[in-house]
Ligand SMILES: [Zn+2]
Ligand SMILES: [Zn+2]
């Protein structure tokens with residue numbers, strides 16, 4: 001056990017450790033990374049937040065309770081300047097949700113969940129014919145009369161990928177499908193969940209309607225339900241209801257839908273911020289971010305309690321090992337899921353200050369497998385040192401520029417350097433934005449690897465020179 | 471592809487096949503097992519039933535639609551004497567269901583589903599303190615004042631097992647827990663789902679109240695929700711609400727529960743029966759059974775559409791290969807899930823007739839891994855022939871007596887010989903009685919192995935002599 005743990009340390013800090021061991025008979029004080037070897041800080045934050053607060057939808061009383069909990073926890077951990085920086089944001093909440101396929105076959109319920117910003121069907125629901133599209137591009141290419149007055153169903157073929165690369169491509173059905181369908185006269189939009197599991201837990205997530213477009217009901221059904229809809233659709237297509245000289249009219253696939261979400265107008269959210277003050281007050285801070293809010297369906301364990309646990313555990317280990325030169329600023333952003341309101345509020349309040357570098361953990365709790373950089377030329381050696389420090393944990397160096405996370409996106413777009421400690425996303429879209437995002441899905445071994453990688457990285461960044469980072 | 475398929479056939483019928491090949495230049499007509507090599511009958515039955523009918527709760531209009539569908543399908547397949555033998559049975563249907571943990575922590579919803587025969591909370595629901603029991607035996611051992619007026623929660627430690635052996639032991643919490651708790655003054659019972667998955671899909675199933683015991687609300691929560699309840703319970707135990715000289719009073723764990731199931735009184739169900747008439751009208755029939763009804767949550771693909779697909783495909787292959795000596799009777803039983811009403815109705819109508827042997831498929835769609843016999847002494851060589859015929863498909867011979875399935879239970883208890891073609895149950899209780907029992911969970915390769923094993927067995931049984939079986 002011990003020798004196994006020692007191995008990465010020796011490999012990572014080979015020259016330093018061997019030299020120290022040869023020169024002194026008294027062992028040096030534990031480094032930040034030594035402390036992270038037996039980390040349970042990240043696990044405790046994840047467990048406590050998901051157990052005592054649970055789901056914490058942006059703008060609701062549950063998110064406010066989470067912020068109160070967060071301020072207390074960060075203070076108790078010894079961080080400085082712990083505060084809740086409030087902001088207002090438009091708040092949408094889920095209502096009743098039911099869907100069923102009602103013909104031409106025996107009526108069957110579907111596992112359905114509204115997308116964020118969905119319109120309401122009203123209390124009586126609506127009934128319509130399904131217009132099936134095998135992909136978002138098929139939907140875009142279809143003539144308007146296929147869409148007008150219909151319940152549009154958008155299918156897709158997303159598969160698991162370590163880098164999560166399917167989300168951007170297939171996610172368009174969710175991000176922009178309802179708006180596009182509303183403009184073309186659809187009465188509702190149903191999408192195959194932007195997810196890779198085969199459980200009857202549909203995946204929610206935000207959609208957006210342009211100003212001036214009245215939101216229509218928009219929802220996701222689970223993968224098994226989408227499979228069922230496709231089977232019924234295909235069978236209905238071969239049922240001849242009316243013969244004409246040009247062919248036949250197939251039986252319509254009929255759906256009933258009830259969604260009663262509501263808009264609560266502007267409500268309060270906030271960013272919880274804490275600092276590890278650096279020894280050089282003139283040095284710009286390192287920002288490590290996650291988001292505190294979650295969707296309402298699960299308890300937000302992998303999205304993103306674990307991320308808050310990881311970045312906070314790393315900051316704590318660096319702090320305990322000895323005051324760093326730069327301030328480490330921990331940002332637990334509010335209202336990320338529903339439009340990155342916290343990230344924008346942080347930028348509005350602090351974007352005019354200099355930031356050395358920004359990192360975010362918001363892709364689950366599975367291991368970091370790759371590191372990508374977006375750093376100034378001056379930081380070439382810094383990047384090399386980080387790549388060397390994380391290599392013993394199985395992290396390879398990527399060649400793509402770092403993109404940062406949602407909550408640090410405004411900073412990065414404004415030129416702040418960024419590093420991505422990319423997590424293994426193979427399982428992420430099995431769980432993401434579903435009721436199944438719960439604590440049991442967090443693997444403690446992989447969570448600890450995250451903390452080790454983050455601690456090794458943060459120890460270097462927080463002690464970097466002004467010649468290396470802005 | 472072809473040579474791989476050929477291998478088990480040669481191994482299984484080695485002597486016969488090689489002899490035939492040597493003696494004749496014209497190949498013999500395909501045997502029943504040859505026909506089953508490329509079977510899609512079982513898949514089609516499973517797909518069509520779950521797609522066109524879906525959930526088919528006993529006593530409801532959906533089960534009646536399934537019976538109508540079944541009669542048409544079995545007639546179209548060329549079976550004889552296809553009929554629906556109706557019977558009446560008490561019918562319970564699900565209503566609204568909601569549960570949440572409301573204190574001492576932030577309110578959180580639980581994924582909950584009522585057990586069959588659960589009482590109702592009324593439309594307003596109820597609120598109470600949770601009394602936690604780590605096992606059913608802990609519950610039995612607890613003094614009454616721990617239970618009276620409380621919402622009893624019964625935990626357990628069921629784990630996956632190939633033979634499904636955890637179900638009997640841990641299932642007691644569901645089968646008899648609510649009745650026992652009602653008699654001891656509990657206001658409701660919540661159990662950890664009798665299931666082995668970690669998804670937020672609670673497992674339903676029947677419970678029973680003795681005559682004279684008023685049903686109390688009884689429900690299951692999913693494994694992740696049970697984990698959450700346990701975490702909250704432990705934390706609440708350490709919150710001191712009142713100090714006394716003898717210790718302290720912990721904070722109660724509060725739960726809100728809404729369940730509004732209803733009893734519809736006696737409704738009609740039925741057994742769908744079809745025959746492959748044997749060439750010897752005096753010979754007693756072989757009964758192959760499954761159940762047509764399902765729980766209302768999923769589409770009943772593994773429980774038990776696949777079972778009906780398997781036994782029916784085997785009967786069809788034996789019929790097509792050449793008329794067997796004995797009649798094969800296919801029994802698609804009604805109302806199994808809610809009390810084996812179909813099995814009892816079959817026995818009431820036909821139990822006085824002689825039956826050669828009975829078999830049932832009702833443990834999912836994964837591969838057969840073991841065969842067990844409960845046969846008269848006269849059938850020793852018959853059992854050997856079957857064990858030899860199924861061995862090439864990876865089926866080992868067990869040493870336990872066959873127990874039969876639920877729907878043939880009355881026959882077997884009355885002395886009818888039985889054979890169990892035991893399926894791999896490792897995954898079964900991940901899916902059983904949940905919304906997740908859907909077609910995508912059926913593995914076509916393992917389903918086909920079932921059909922091969924059943925066909926090989928049935929071909930032997932249906933041509934067995936009167937010296938071997940009654
Ligand atoms: Zn996130
Ligand atoms: Zn998210």
Ligand SMILES: [Zn+2]
Pocket residue numbers: 761773774806832833
């Ligand atoms: Zn069953």
Ligand SMILES: [Zn+2]
Pocket residue numbers: 773807903
């Ligand atoms: Zn069952």
